[in-house]
Amino acid sequence: MRRIAVLVSGSGSNLQSLIDAQQSGQISGAQIALVISSKPNVFALERAATHGIASRVIRTADYSPAEYEKALLNTLTEHSIDTIVLAGFLAILPQGVIGAYRGRIVNIHPSLIPSFCGKGFYGARVHRAVYESAVKLTGATVHFVDEGIDTGKVICQCGVAVAADDTPETIAAKVLKIEHQILPEVVAALVADRIEWVDERPFIRRGEEIG
Ligand code: GRF
Numbered sequence: 001m002r003r004i005a006v007l008v009s010g011s012g013s014n015l016q017s018l019i020d021a022q023q024s025g026q027i028s029g030a031q032i033a034l035v036i037s038s039k040p041n042v043f044a045l046e047r048a049a050t051h052g053i054a055s056r057v058i059r060t061a062d063y064s065p066a067e068y069e070k071a072l073l074n075t076l077t078e079h080s081i082d083t084i085v086l087a088g089f090l091a092i093l094p095q096g097v098i099g100a101y102r103g104r105i106v107n108i109h110p111s112l113i114p115s116f117c118g119k120g121f122y123g124a125r126v127h128r129a130v131y132e133s134a135v136k137l138t139g140a141t142v143h144f145v146d147e148g149i150d151t152g153k154v155i156c157q158c159g160v161a162v163a164a165d166d167t168p169e170t171i172a173a174k175v176l177k178i179e180h181q182i183l184p185e186v187v188a189a190l191v192a193d194r195i196e197w198v199d200e201r202p203f204i205r206r207g208e209e210i211g
Helices: 013-024 043-050 065-078 095-100 124-133 168-191
Strands: 002-008 030-037 054-057 083-086 105-109 137-144 154-161 195-198 201-206
Touching: 002 013, 002 168, 013 030, 013 043, 013 168, 030 043, 030 065, 043 054, 065 095, 083 168, 105 168, 124 168, 137 168, 154 168, 154 201, 168 195, 168 201
Parallel strands: 002 030, 002 083, 030 054, 083 105
Antiparallel strands: 105 137, 137 154, 195 201
């Protein structure tokens, strides 16, 4: 049984989509075993408690960089975690954690990478930038995590149209809906070893098809 840690900083609606997918059987052979929050008192922690999932708050401000890395690694090891999902996690993951879990960490980003990503593009800022740029298509991306900001290989993307009457807030809501679909899909594939590499590009295998 794979053991997943979900790292959060806020409301945890993406965490909820993973809990729902575990309960429905979409994610099988794996258990959400731990929630780590970079902030105290966030709703994601209540969701974890409601579902009997162990949780810890680990704040960067409480540690030196080296101690922060150690605190995360120790906590992940204590809970025998083998897969990490960043779901609205706003802290920077230390290099030691990325190295220890390479190929087993994914992140959800609320735009179509490589657009509207990288330093400073998080949360509502992404959707405001999408709105102001007048692009007609945005969406969500799930990608592997490497040492850069939003630079890891893209696993899955889904687009949504931006309409004339959209606002940054309605764009965010449309994208969040997409996030809740593609994140469980990718995590289900990851824990079932259904991600295949073709010329250094990851694809999800669905039955006989990959894409
Ligand atoms: C999501 O849009 C996520 O992609 C972004 O922050 C938001 C967090 O949502 N990075 P939630 O905490 O999962 O509800």
